[in-house]
Amino acid sequence: MPATPTHITHEIVIKATVWLMHRYQQTRCKKLARMVEQHLRWMQTGAASPALANACQRLSFEWPAVSCATTLAARRPALH
Numbered sequence: 001m002p003a004t005p006t007h008i009t010h011e012i013v014i015k016a017t018v019w020l021m022h023r024y025q026q027t028r029c030k031k032l033a034r035m036v037e038q039h040l041r042w043m044q045t046g047a048a049s050p051a052l053a054n055a056c057q058r059l060s061f062e063w064p065a066v067s068c069a070t071t072l073a074a075r076r077p078a079l080h
Helices: 009-027 030-045 050-075
Strands: none
Touching: 009 030, 009 050, 030 050
16 A cells, blocks of 8 residues: 655645735734744745745745735725
8 A cells, every 4th residue: 555645844834824924914913924924934944945945935025015915905094
């Protein structure tokens, strides 16, 4: 019987970071923002594989847009 495939750590970290970014968009929670930044730092320091390095670069470019977009949306006045 073949062994079940194990999850690769960098795939888990990438998925967790993406999930945290989406969750931050929904909640604007500062703790989630810190967790996203922590995951991005971990990815930068542990980018031994090309997949992790590419994902880290892509997510690092996306994060400022995500974090600023939710901040600007929160500041936008409501139209009545």
